[in-house]
Amino acid sequence: xxxxxxxxxxxxxxxxxxxxxxxxxxxxxGEHGHHPKLQHHFDDMDQQLEASTLGMWVFLVTEIMFFxxxxxxxxxxxxxxxxAFQEASAHLNKAWGGVNTVVLIVSSLTMAMAVRxxxxxxxxxxxxxxxxxxxxxxxxxxxxxxxEYTDKFTHHLVPGPHFQWTGQYPAGAEIFYSLYFxxxxxxxxxxxxxxxxxxxxxxxxxxxxxxxxxYTPVEVxxxxxxxxxxxxxxxxxxxxxxxxxxxxxx
Amino acid sequence: xxxxxxxxxxxxxxxxxLIVGTGLTYAAALVDFGFFNNVVMLTIAVAKAALVILIFxxxxxxxxxxxxxxxxxxxxxxxxxxxxxxxxxxxxxxxGSLR
Numbered sequence: 001x002x003x004x005x006x007x008x009x010x011x012x013x014x015x016x017x018x019x020x021x022x023x024x025x026x027x028x029x030g031e032h033g034h035h036p037k038l039q040h041h042f043d044d045m046d047q048q049l050e051a052s053t054l055g056m057w058v059f060l061v062t063e064i065m066f067f068x069x070x071x072x073x074x075x076x077x078x079x080x081x082x083x084a085f086q087e088a089s090a091h092l093n094k095a096w097g098g099v100n101t102v103v104l105i106v107s108s109l110t111m112a113m114a115v116r117x118x119x120x121x122x123x124x125x126x127x128x129x130x131x132x133x134x135x136x137x138x139x140x141x142x143x144x145x146x147x148e149y150t151d152k153f154t155h156h157l158v159p160g161p162h163f164q165w166t167g168q169y170p171a172g173a174e175i176f177y178s179l180y181f182x183x184x185x186x187x188x189x190x191x192x193x194x195x196x197x198x199x200x201x202x203x204x205x206x207x208x209x210x211x212x213x214x215y216t217p218v219e220v221x222x223x224x225x226x227x228x229x230x231x232x233x234x235x236x237x238x239x240x241x242x243x244x245x246x247x248x249x250x
Numbered sequence: 251x252x253x254x255x256x257x258x259x260x261x262x263x264x265x266x267x268l269i270v271g272t273g274l275t276y277a278a279a280l281v282d283f284g285f286f287n288n289v290v291m292l293t294i295a296v297a298k299a300a301l302v303i304l305i306f307x308x309x310x311x312x313x314x315x316x317x318x319x320x321x322x323x324x325x326x327x328x329x330x331x332x333x334x335x336x337x338x339x340x341x342x343x344x345x346g347s348l349r
Contacts, residue, residue, distance in 0.1 A: 049253055054316055061323035072334055078337065094276070101272050102251045109265040112306045119255045226307045230299045237291035239278035
């Protein structure tokens with residue numbers, strides 16, 4: 001009885017943490033004088049936001065290492081096959097890669113503005129507009145990716161039994177395209193997950209869940225979206241731009 | 251809540267810098283600097299990533315703890331690259347392109 005933690009076992013009663021939905025919860029919490037979205041294990045809304053942000057960053061660190069493994073493979077194989085990687089990269093369409101980089105940067109801007117619109121208690125319609133704009137540009141990115149992948153399939157550049165390479169380094173080029181599909185594929189999967197998250201967030205925003213007092217879900221999914229953008233910032237030059245001078249004497 | 255709210259101007263400026271950075275990366279790739287093409291494009295990429303992390307992701311205004319956690323990801327990444335490559339560099343495996 002001395003540990004001080006067991007009192008709840010001895011006084012079973014209504015759980016002191018009801019689902020925090022709708023006006024009922026607000027009324028129930030009114031006596032405490034705090035925000036209905038504040039979970040009981042946090043002192044205040046600031047601490048809650050900070051804990052969520054930190055938690056998302058811990059997840060993003062594992063994501064950095066997840067993609068990091070592929071970047072490691074890229075570094076090692078490119079170091080071992082420098083010319084082959086240049087030759088293989090020269091076959092990627094730099095313009096598509098550049099367009100997609102710009103598209104993702106625009107989507108990051110609209111995402112930042114979506115978070116800001118929630119922070120400033122903008123109308124639900126405004127919040128939804130920024131989120132839908134973000135999803136639009138995310139979808140454009142994936143659309144361009146579909147065009148590129150289709151092109152690679154029709155030109156037999158997909159590693160496997162049907163891979164065909166007319167250049168000097170078929171084996172090295174196949175490794176490059178394996179990495180190309182793994183890295184851009186994993187990135188695309190993250191984009192698709194991001195679109196799913198944004199759908200949920202947009203619905204919540206539409207229902208007026210977010211304002212200056214509570215915008216944690218928008219903030220946290222924004223972090224994820226920006227992270228996916230950062231991955232592409234590195235993928236674009238490393239995959240698309242290393243072959244520009246192939247055959248120029250080195 | 252007292253979370254920092256950046257001005258739209260800050261976001262638009264970062265956006266502009268990211269677009270200019272992308273243009274520079276593209277233009278620099280068309281000029282033949284040899285090995286230094288890699289240095290140029292990765293320097294610009296790191297600068298772009300830093301802008302996104304500090305402003306768009308708001309780490310600039312986050313707690314010290316968030317700074318440490320965010321930075322730790324990149325520190326571990328450098329450990330991964332550094333130790334793995336030191337092994338390959340020092341053994342002379344797989345030198346020369348596969349044909």
